[in-house]
Amino acid sequence: MNKPLLGSLVVATLLLGDASAATMYERFEAMEKEMQRLQNELANLKAEQAEAEPVSRGEDEEADAEESDEEEGEEKEGYSEDEADEEEEIDLNEAIEDLQENVTELNKATAGNHLKLGVDFRTSYDSVNYEMADGTRHENNDVFTNRLWLNMNWAANENISFTGQLAYNKTYGQRFGFTGGQGVGFEAFDWVVNENAGADGTVRVKSAYYFYRNDTLLGADIPWTFSLGRRPSTNGHLINLRDNDPAASPSGHGINVEFDGLSSKLGLEKLTGVPGMYVKLCAGQGATNATEKFSPTPYATNTSDPLKDIHLGGFIFVPYDNGQFSVGTQIYGASNVPGQSLDMTGSPFPGPGFNANFGNPSTLVPVGDFYNGSIYMMTNGIGNEWADFLDDTTFFVSGAISRTNPDDGLDTFGQEKSMFGSTEMETGYSYWVGLNMPSLFSEDGRFGLEFNHGSKHWGTITYAEDTLIGSKIAARGNAYEAYFTEPLIDDIFSLQIRYTYIDYDYAGGDGFFGSYTGNPLSMDEAVAFGSGGNIVDKSQDVRVYLRYRY
Numbered sequence: 143m144n145k146p147l148l149g150s151l152v153v154a155t156l157l158l159g160d161a162s163a164a165t166m167y168e169r170f171e172a173m174e175k176e177m178q179r180l181q182n183e184l185a186n187l188k189a190e191q192a193e194a195e196p197v198s199r200g201e202d203e204e205a206d207a208e209e210s211d212e213e214e215g216e217e218k219e220g221y222s223e224d225e226a227d228e229e230e231e232i233d234l235n236e237a238i239e240d241l242q243e244n245v246t247e248l249n250k251a252t253a254g255n256h257l258k259l260g261v262d263f264r265t266s267y268d269s270v271n272y273e274m275a276d277g278t279r280h281e282n283n284d285v286f287t288n289r290l291w292l293n294m295n296w297a298a299n300e301n302i303s304f305t306g307q308l309a310y311n312k313t314y315g316q317r318f319g320f321t322g323g324q325g326v327g328f329e330a331f332d333w334v335v336n337e338n339a340g341a342d343g344t345v346r347v348k349s350a351y352y353f354y355r356n357d358t359l360l361g362a363d364i365p366w367t368f369s370l371g372r373r374p375s376t377n378g379h380l381i382n383l384r385d386n387d388p389a390a391s392p393s394g395h396g397i398n399v400e401f402d403g404l405s406s407k408l409g410l411e412k413l414t415g416v417p418g419m420y421v422k423l424c425a426g427q428g429a430t431n432a433t434e435k436f437s438p439t440p441y442a443t444n445t446s447d448p449l450k451d452i453h454l455g456g457f458i459f460v461p462y463d464n465g466q467f468s469v470g471t472q473i474y475g476a477s478n479v480p481g482q483s484l485d486m487t488g489s490p491f492p493g494p495g496f497n498a499n500f501g502n503p504s505t506l507v508p509v510g511d512f513y514n515g516s517i518y519m520m521t522n523g524i525g526n527e528w529a530d531f532l533d534d535t536t537f538f539v540s541g542a543i544s545r546t547n548p549d550d551g552l553d554t555f556g557q558e559k560s561m562f563g564s565t566e567m568e569t570g571y572s573y574w575v576g577l578n579m580p581s582l583f584s585e586d587g588r589f590g591l592e593f594n595h596g597s598k599h600w601g602t603i604t605y606a607e608d609t610l611i612g613s614k615i616a617a618r619g620n621a622y623e624a625y626f627t628e629p630l631i632d633d634i635f636s637l638q639i640r641y642t643y644i645d646y647d648y649a650g651g652d653g654f655f656g657s658y659t660g661n662p663l664s665m666d667e668a669v670a671f672g673s674g675g676n677i678v679d680k681s682q683d684v685r686v687y688l689r690y691r692y
Contacts, residue, residue, distance in 0.1 A: 383578045481509035512546060
């Protein structure tokens with residue numbers, strides 16, 4: 143058996159047995175290519191076998207004498223030419239048979255099924271603790287959750303593919319605590335429905351989209367992509383590092399919610415000669431105002447509902463990414479963002495804690511427009527082969543600003559429209575730094591440290607961030623995080639220990655955009671207003687999880 147054939151068989155075996163190869167799409171794409179290569183090699187081997195014929199013997203005496211001498215020499219060695227030909231033929235048949243089996247297995251793993259499935263199952267234990275502005279405390283040291291992601295991938299050809307993900311996220315058993323408070327109505331809000339550890343066992347669609355790609359655009363050497371559907375907009379750049387996940391498109395410093403819409407990416411590396419340069423346009427709809435199916439006018443605009451369609455448009459520009467050093471920028475704007483209002487007229491509402499006699503604070507109304515921009519710089523490897531530890535260390539720094547633009551006038555319930563406690567445009571800022579390093583305990587383990595700070599009017603859309611105590615990136619104050627991730631069985635089964643601590647200077651960063659949950663009250667103001675028992679001053683989350691990915 144020749145070496146190229148042996149190499150093909152080894153590669154095929156590795157592909158069939160290695161479920162961790164990059165993304166599922168890349169794995170099956172590689173398997174498809176290898177199958178085609180094996181099929182070509184199989185065809186060549188069969189052609190060689192068909193062309194092989196017995197050696198023609200000469201009829202003249204000289205040829206007979208030479209043949210007689212060769213046979214006599216071979217017989218003396220105990221090995222005839224016929225036997226050699228027979229063994230070569232057997233080896234060739236065995237090689238063809240083995241190759242056919244490998245092609246069959248590859249075919250089953252790729253073209254034999256139309257949808258490729260992957261499993262990501264995580265069991266977590268969390269201990270959460272809160273210190274309120276008035277000094278009271280709340281905690282729970284017994285929070286267990288199961289999270290299941292079912293991943294679906296299929297590439298019909300080199301241009302068009304489909305990717306989907308179903309999600310289940312649930313606390314152990316029934317979850318108590320539904321007292322009719324302000325948060326109940328938002329437990330199943332579409333932006334966070336799969337990241338909220340809910341009380342039911344519903345499996346929902348987390349992402350589902352078409353993905354088209356091509357190597358040229360209008361004849362130019364510009365690779366481009368287009369996708370449409372429920373986009374993978376959670377666990378984006380930087381925030382993904384702590385879970386050792388591939389990054390979704392957005393920067394986690396500005397966006398971390400589920401979203402329905404489209405995106406299109408233009409690769410500019412070949413055109414400009416700058417490594418990794420690309421631009422990406424994103425747009426979508428965060429909410430739809432429509433009447434119910436069995437109303438007199440199904441899906442028409444519901445004029446009795448004050449909410450309007452929420453639209454979002456964004457622009458991502460990566461000016462440089464050579465694999466070690468990268469820079470990423472992002473800017474987006476959202477219209478008709480929601481805030482909570484009071485279902486009656488009255489004096490201005492200072493914040494949570496005053497809702498006893500002021501109607502229904504869970505009513506959502508549009509309050510204005512919101513804008514956010516960020517830039518990050520990251521290095522995957524510090525220095526130029528200074529040390530193995532630094533070569534395998536990732537460092538990043540990111541800065542972001544936000545801007546509100548409240549609508550004029552009164553809302554449906556007679557309250558003056560405002561955002562983050564102000565009827566004026568307000569600007570906030572945030573910065574974030576992090577290190578992701580080898581753990582020193584094992585070859586593949588990781589250890590990470592992160593810190594971020596947000597100002598009084600800092601705002602973001604990161605409600606789906608994977609932290610039970612709320613988004614650390616949205617904090618108006620200081621947030622600290624440390625984590626240790628250790629593979630237990632290859633990269634299939636892993637353990638993580640994580641600690642998150644948030645020290646708030648101002649409330650409302652994790653609320654919606656109005657001046658009820660979004661009001662940036664200081665701790666002293668909260669106490670003075672009588673809201674000290676409803677405003678969190680400090681929070682912490684200790685998490686331990688086991689995770690299976692295949």
